[in-house]
Amino acid sequence: MAITSANQLELLQTAEAVAREKMIDPGLVVEAMEESLARAAKSRYGSEMDIRVDIDRKTGRATFTRVRTVVEDEELENYQSELTVEQAKQYLENPVVGDTYVEEVPPVEMGRIAAQSAKQVILQKVREAERDRQFEEFKDRAGTIINGVVKREEYGNVIVDVGRGEGILRRNEKIGREAYRPNDRVRCYIKDVRREARGPQIFLSRTAPEFMAELFKMEVPEIYDGIIEIKAVARDPGSRAKIAVISYDSGIDPVGACVGMRGSRVQAVVNELQGEKIDIIPWNEDQPTFLVNALQPAEVTKVVLDEEAERIEVVVPDEQLSLAIGRRGQNVRLASQLTGLDIDIMTEAEESERRQKEFEIRTKLFMDALDVDEFFAQLLVSEGFTNLEEVGYVELDELLVIDGVDEDTAQELQTRARETLEAAAKAALAHARELGAEDSLIEFEGLTPQMVEVLAEDGVKTLEDFATCADWELAGGWTTDGGERIKDDGLLEKFDVSLEEAQNMVMTARVMLGWVDPAELEAAKAEASEAGEGEGDDTATEEAEA
Structure with a gap:
């Protein structure tokens, strides 16, 4: 077909109709038509020509033009769409590189193949515009x-x-x-x-925890208004869920507000989730308290939190164990998701048995090391002493509070404890030297002979070796793999070396070796501290080393 006056307005009418149907800008449809007509014209005049089509937005008249660009003589490659400065002088006055010469060419007759190609171009452009509109509409939702x-x-x-x-x-x-x-x-x-x-x-x-939170926001005006906040949600979709809420208005009970009059609000959410049972739990900043709430309906008698490992031990009465764990571990699993902690549940009997074993181990340690009878060793353990260092270097008054211990007995206990510790240190030091530990490591401040022995057994024998260690290799830590927390054992973990202490020792070794400029290290630490970063030492280390 040819673009004649008879069908010029029809182009605009078609563009309007398509745009209205697809709910896109009519201008995009017209641009697609221009591109399709230009492609058809190229197939008629030659693909190397730069043919452009402009459709008047008011009259629908399509203008076909050929565009040629002025280039340097040596850059002339396409004679159909480019021309040199000398050639351009025939058409332009004082032409320079970059100028364009535009001439109108006759409209083309579109055969069946060209018309089909044009149709495909228009459809493709319309689809792309439709996709862009859809993405823009939903991306913010x-x-x-x-x-x-x-x-x-x-x-x-x-x-x-x-x-x-x-x-x-x-x-x-x-x-x-x-x-x-x-x-x-x-x-x-x-x-x-x-x-x-x-x-x-x-x-x-429909299984995302956020879905439940949004449903409660729709049902509970206090949540929508920000008076009550949903702090955490854990779901076993279709079966059971736990949701933690907090109220910023002391006069409003967050649990009661979410439950609603006769349970109307929570029931609306339950119905939407196909009968999923929902436990609404009051949020508490204190993690052990929050965990006790999260394990409802089970009763908890004792909680022991290990913040560094993000683990928590929970002791429940024997008859409450199955309730605390729940069917197929559901209750404890949801409580763990809600609190973000790994939870170990044990009964009072199991905890008592474990404490008894620890008591027996410490009693035997004191009997063997201090050469005292079982009764006296049990007295020391009962008073809270856990190792020989505490006995040997504690204030004398703390030993005198034990029944039957006078000043002479206390001094004798400390002497024996120190002699045992010194003998163990000598043996450890001798073994470390046998393994090849060098004086630079042995004399490093902060490392005991026993620590040096453990390091040497693992191949860390020089200060350079020690300086290349990562803090978690020394102090231990936890990593998450596939959602499961895995324990990383540290070389010095049994000596109660914290992650921060390990970081400081490694950095001190690097400064001593000249690997890190102490001034840069202090500046990096100060900057990280001002930024309020939780892992300031790590950041400081990286910046100083860089």
Whole structure:
């Protein structure tokens, strides 16, 4: 077809109709038409020509032009779209490199193949514009709830019509026993919106913890207003969930507000989640207290928190063990997710047995090292002494409070403890030298002979070797692999060397060896401290070494 006056306005009318149907800018459709006509013209005049088409937005008149660019003589490659300065003088006055010469060319007759190609270009451009519009509309709605209509199911994944687009509810994002049929209405959480080769993808979820939080925000005005905050959510989708809430108004009970009159508010959320049981728990800044709340309905008698390892030991009455663990470990697993801690649960009997074993081990240590009878050793353990260092170097008055211990007895105990420690230190030092430990490591401040012995056994025999160690290699730590926390044993962990102490010792060794400038180290530490970084020593180390 030729672009004649008869169908000039038809172009604009077609563009308007397509834009209205796809809800995109009419200008984008016109641009697509211009590109498709230019492509058809190139197939008629030659693909090496730079043919451009401009459609008047008012009259619909299509103007075909050939554009040639002025280039340097030596850069002339395409005679159809480029010309030299000398050649351009025929058409332009005082031409310079970069100028363009534009001449109008006759409109082309579009054959069947050219028309089909033009149609494909227009459709492709329209699809791209439609995808961009869809992405722009939904990208800011991630993290919100949306209502949709089920269109179809593909390989267990549900395609949901969400208005101006389609979302996908994957099989693993559905609550287990849910089944959907076409035209069913469904409420989902927009988990993510991403650009992909096949267009923007809207990923929906009904199992995400955030879905439950958003549902409560819709049902509880106090949460929407910010008076009550949801601090944490843990779910076993379709079965059970725990949600921790806190109130910033002392006159409002956060748990009661979320439950609602006769349970109306929480019941609305339960119904949406197919009967999922929900435990609403008051949040507490004190982790042990929060954990006791999180393990409801089980009663807890004792909590021991290891903040460095992010682990917590919980002691429950014997008859409460199964309740605390829950069916298939559900209760303790949800409590662990809610608090972010690894939880070890034991009964009072198990804890008593463990304490008895520790008592026996310490009693035997004092009997062997101090040459005292069992009764006297038990007295020391009962008073809280756990090792020989405490007995040998504690203030004398702390030994005198033990029944039956006078000043002479206390001094004798300390003498024996110190002699035993000195003998052990000599033996450890001798063994370390046999293994090849050098004086630079042995004389390093902060390392005991026993520590040097352990280091030498692991191949750390010089100050240079020690300076290359990472702090966690010495003090131990925890790493997370696939969501599971794994313990990393440290060489000096049994000597109660903390991560901070290990960092300081390693950095001191590096300064002594000249690897780190102490002035730079102090400046980096000060800067990290001012920035309020939790791991200031690590940051300082990296900056100083850099």
